[in-house]
Amino acid sequence: MLGKMGLKPYTIYEIKYLTHGEPDSPRIASFSMRPKDGEKFNFVPGMFSSLFLDPSDKLFRSYSIASSPNEDHMEFMIELINGRFTSQLANLKEGDEIYISEPRGAFLYEPDDARSDLFLAAGIGIAPFFSMLRYLKSKDMKRDVYLFYSIKHKDDIVNLPELEGYKELGLNIVFTITRDPESALWHGERGRINTRMIENHASDYLSRTVYLCGGIKFVKDIVAELKEKGVIDEEIKRDIWGE
Ligand SMILES: Cc1cc2nc3c(=O)[nH]c(=O)nc-3n(C[C@H](O)[C@H](O)[C@H](O)COP(=O)(O)OP(=O)(O)OC[C@H]3O[C@@H](n4cnc5c(N)ncnc54)[C@H](O)[C@@H]3O)c2cc1C
Incomplete structure (x- = not known):
């Protein structure tokens, strides 16, 4: 093998x-x-x-x-x-x-897709999105991208200045923290990513190609919600890491 x-x-x-x-x-x-x-x-x-x-x-x-x-x-x-x-x-x-090993997988970014992108990342599920955003930046490609990134605590955000730099390419970022309920210093969203949260920021989300990456519970829950809202399976690309 x-x-x-x-x-x-x-x-x-x-x-x-x-x-x-x-x-x-x-x-x-x-x-x-x-x-x-x-x-x-x-x-x-x-x-x-x-x-x-x-x-x-x-x-x-x-x-x-x-x-x-x-x-x-x-x-x-x-x-x-x-x-x-x-x-x-x-x-x-x-x-x-x-x-x-030689790279592989079916979670493949299509930067020329006519549809805009919706990236959903939970925790370290942000990793493949860095590859996608760095690729867009290297080609100076402007794209209409919404990134929802959930972390437990605000200090868990990876490479914040780099992510913010991608706003000039067309990236909109919504951070959501799932812990620290009392933190008054946080002005982003709170709780897990869900379709209500997505709709509040990206009202056209049904017309976007969805890329999502994270643990199995996150992926299963959000896929079920998206399908309930009418998103078809082919428009949801997912990378599941857990057992
Ligand atoms: C396609 C794919 C891509 C992946 N990409 C990444 C990536 O980019 N970055 C990354 O970090 N991982 C990624 N993973 C997960 C990675 O492969 C390993 O499973 C992970 O690093 C744990 O390996 P380990 O041998 O240290 O843990 P193991 O000894 O295999 O133990 C894993 C156990 O720890 C539990 N566990 C999981 N997360 C936590 C946690 N946060 N704290 C405590 N326990 C936990 C699990 O439920 C499991 O029972 C990816 C997995 C797949 C399949």
Whole structure:
């Protein structure tokens, strides 16, 4: 199976912590890496790769690619939940080697779609949307995009200044926090993303192509709501991570 996955060694050249980690939301780290042989993988924004620390070991986990296909490196944004694989990732250092599988997946961004985009991200489900937005930016493509991004706490937002910079491309962002009910310092939305919240900001949401990424409960719930509102299955692209 490993041979079929087309593994390539990459060298990690930068590890950054994107969030500090609240007591109930683990820290998110970014790992940027370049191919050892100089030949990078091709991919479409939205795809994922599997990471291996040791190619002779069967242990791997899959991660959405957060970088744009036309960059010279690959970046992954990973929530360090102290599980079997992430506890090992947490010990990596710049200069270490990691093996990456050939990118794959059916969650494929279509930047030339005549329909506008509706991006729905829960937590670290934001990762593939960075690839999409970075791609648009690299091509200087203006798009009418609505991004709804739910986080537990306001400090869990990944790369806020970068996201805000995409407003000039046509990005509208709605942040919603699902914890901190008492925080008076928060002026965004509160609670999980739902169709009422979407409609309040993007009243034309039924005419947009939906891209959604997050845990299984989030994806199932929002897909059911969207379908109830008349969105057809083909217009909902989803990436589900959980079991
Ligand atoms: C296509 C795809 C793309 C993915 N992309 C990303 C990505 O871009 N970034 C990313 O971080 N992950 C992503 N994942 C999830 C990733 O593959 C791993 O499942 C994750 O990193 C946990 O691996 P682990 O070995 O550390 O945990 P494991 O030892 O496998 O344990 C996972 C267990 O932890 C539980 N758990 C899940 N989240 C938490 C949490 N926040 N705190 C405590 N427990 C938790 C799960 O329910 C499960 O029981 C993706 C998964 C898929 C299938």
